[in-house]
Amino acid sequence: MDDVAACFEYYADLAESLDEKQRSPISLPMENFKSHILKEPIGVVGLITPWNYPLLMATWKVAPSLAAGCTAVLKPSELASLTCLELGAICMEVALPPGVLNIITGLGPEAGAPLSSHPHVDKVAFTGSTETGKRIMTAAAQMVKPVSLELGGKSPLIVFDDVDIDKAVEWAMFGVFANAGQVCSATSRLLLHEKIAKQFLDRLVAWAKNIKVSDPLEEGCRLGSVVSEEQYEKIKKFISTARSEGATILCGGARPQHLRRGFFIEPTIITDVSTSMQIWREEVFGPVICVKEFRTESEAVELANDTHYGLAGAVISNDEERCQRISKALHSGIVWINCSQPTFVQAPWGGNKRSGFGRELGEWGLDNYLTIKQVTKYCSDEPWGWYQPPSKL
Numbered sequence: 001m002d003d004v005a006a007c008f009e010y011y012a013d014l015a016e017s018l019d020e021k022q023r024s025p026i027s028l029p030m031e032n033f034k035s036h037i038l039k040e041p042i043g044v045v046g047l048i049t050p051w052n053y054p055l056l057m058a059t060w061k062v063a064p065s066l067a068a069g070c071t072a073v074l075k076p077s078e079l080a081s082l083t084c085l086e087l088g089a090i091c092m093e094v095a096l097p098p099g100v101l102n103i104i105t106g107l108g109p110e111a112g113a114p115l116s117s118h119p120h121v122d123k124v125a126f127t128g129s130t131e132t133g134k135r136i137m138t139a140a141a142q143m144v145k146p147v148s149l150e151l152g153g154k155s156p157l158i159v160f161d162d163v164d165i166d167k168a169v170e171w172a173m174f175g176v177f178a179n180a181g182q183v184c185s186a187t188s189r190l191l192l193h194e195k196i197a198k199q200f201l202d203r204l205v206a207w208a209k210n211i212k213v214s215d216p217l218e219e220g221c222r223l224g225s226v227v228s229e230e231q232y233e234k235i236k237k238f239i240s241t242a243r244s245e246g247a248t249i250l251c252g253g254a255r256p257q258h259l260r261r262g263f264f265i266e267p268t269i270i271t272d273v274s275t276s277m278q279i280w281r282e283e284v285f286g287p288v289i290c291v292k293e294f295r296t297e298s299e300a301v302e303l304a305n306d307t308h309y310g311l312a313g314a315v316i317s318n319d320e321e322r323c324q325r326i327s328k329a330l331h332s333g334i335v336w337i338n339c340s341q342p343t344f345v346q347a348p349w350g351g352n353k354r355s356g357f358g359r360e361l362g363e364w365g366l367d368n369y370l371t372i373k374q375v376t377k378y379c380s381d382e383p384w385g386w387y388q389p390p391s392k393l
C-alpha cells in the first residue's frame with residue numbers, strides 16, 4: 001500500500017512539472033520560423049491489469065494516465081478485482097469528476113477485448129501474459145491503436161565466485177520466493193559459478209527450508225499460497241515435467257506437510273537442468289527456481305540471454321567492472337546489481353523481446369499517456385516567395 005500511495009504522489013508532482021514544461025522551444029535552423037512542442041493527453045485509455053500485485057499494477061497505469069490528463073477505463077483481473085473497486089470508491093470520495101476513471105470488471109475476452117478493439121479507446125496499456133499481449137496487439141493493430149505491453153519473464157540471476165555466499169543466497173531467495181514467485185521479474189533462473197555452486201546450493205537449501213510457509217496473516221509468514229487452484233496445478237505440472245525431463249528436484253516440489261488445505265507449494269529448487277527443458281524456457285510464476293553452473297563470464301552471459309523474454313536480469317559480484325560489463329551485455333529492460341527486485345517509482349520499468357515494450361514508472365510512465373504535437377509559426381513579415389504573385393506574371 002505504501003508503494004501505491006507513493007506512486008500517486010509521484011505522478012501528482014509530475015503532473016505539475018508537466019505544465020511547466022509545456023511550450024518548450026525547439027531550436028530551428030531558420031530564423032523566420034519558431035517552433036515549440038505541446039505534450040497532450042492521448043485521450044481515452046484502456047488499462048488492462050493482472051492478478052498479481054493487483055492494486056499496484058493498476059496504480060502504475062491509473063496514476064500516470066490521470067496525471068497526463070487522460071480519462072481511463074480500468075479492467076482489473078477477474079481473479080483480483082476488489083482492491084481496484086476500492087480505489088474507485090476512494091476516487092468518488094475525493095470527488096474525482098465522474099467519467100475520469102471508469103472501472104469495469106469481468107473476464108478477459110468479454111470485458112478486456114472490447115477495449116482493444118473499440119474505436120473510441122485511443123490507447124491500450126496492458127500488463128499480463130505474453131499470450132494475451134499478442135491478442136491485444138493484434139486487435140489494436142486493426143485500428144492502428146498504440147499499445148504498451150508489460151509481459152512475462154524468465155529472468156536470470158548470475159552469481160560469481162567472489163561473493164558473500166549467505167548475502168547472495170538471500171537475494172536469490174527474495175528474487176524468486178517473494179510473493180510465492182508470482183512476480184513478472186522473478187529471477188527464476190539461477191546461474192552459479194562452478195567454484196561456489198555446491199556450497200551455494202547447500203546454503204540455499206538450508207535457507208529455503210527455513211522459510212515460514214503459512215497463512216499470510218500469520219506473524220513471520222514469508223511464503224503464502226498461490227492465487228488459485230489453476231495456478232497451483234500449473235506449477236505442480238511444471239515441476240513434474242522438469243522431473244520427467246531429467247532434472248533433479250533438490251528441495252521442495254510438493255505441498256508442505258503441515259498445510260493440508262490451500263494452494264501452498266514448498267520453495268522448490270531444481271538442478272541438473274538443460275537449456276532445452278521447459279523449466280529453463282517457460283515462465284512458471286510460482287516459487288520455483290532452476291539452476292545451472294557456468295565457468296566463464298561469457299558463458300554466464302550467453303546462458304542469461306538464452307531466453308525469448310527480456311524483462312530483468314541480475315548479477316552478484318564484488319567486481320564492479322564485471323557488473324558494469326554484464327549490465328550492458330544483458331538483453332533486458334532492467335538490471336539489478338548485487339540485489340534482485342527492488343523497484344522505485346522514479347526508475348523506468350519494462351522489458352524487451354517477448355516481455356513487451358514501452359516503459360512504465362518514472363517520467364517514461366507519464367510519456368506513455370501523452371502525445372507530442374509540434375506547433376510551428378512563420379514569424380517573418382516577408383511573403384514566403386515560393387510562387388510568383390499574379391501581378392508579376
Ligand SMILES: NC(=O)c1ccc[n+]([C@@H]2O[C@H](COP(=O)([O-])OP(=O)(O)OC[C@H]3O[C@@H](n4cnc5c(N)ncnc54)[C@H](O)[C@@H]3O)[C@@H](O)[C@H]2O)c1
Pocket residue numbers: 048049050051052057075076077078106107108109111112113114116127128129130131132133135136149150151152153183184185283285311350351355
Ligand atoms: N511486465 C510486468 O510488469 C508484469 C507485471 C505483472 C504481471 N506480469 C505478467 O502477467 C502474467 C500473470 O497475469 P495474468 O495471469 O493475470 O495474465 P493474463 O494475460 O491471463 O490476464 C491479464 C489481464 O488480461 C485480461 N485478458 C485476458 N484475455 C484478454 C483478451 N483477449 N483481451 C483483453 N484482455 C484480456 C485478463 O482478464 C486480465 O485482466 C504473467 O505472465 C506475468 O509475468 C507482467
Ligand SMILES: C[N+](C)(C)CCCC=O
Pocket residue numbers: 052053182183184185341342343
Ligand atoms: C515491484 N515488484 C515487487 C518487483 C513487482 C513488480 C510487478 C511484477 O510482477
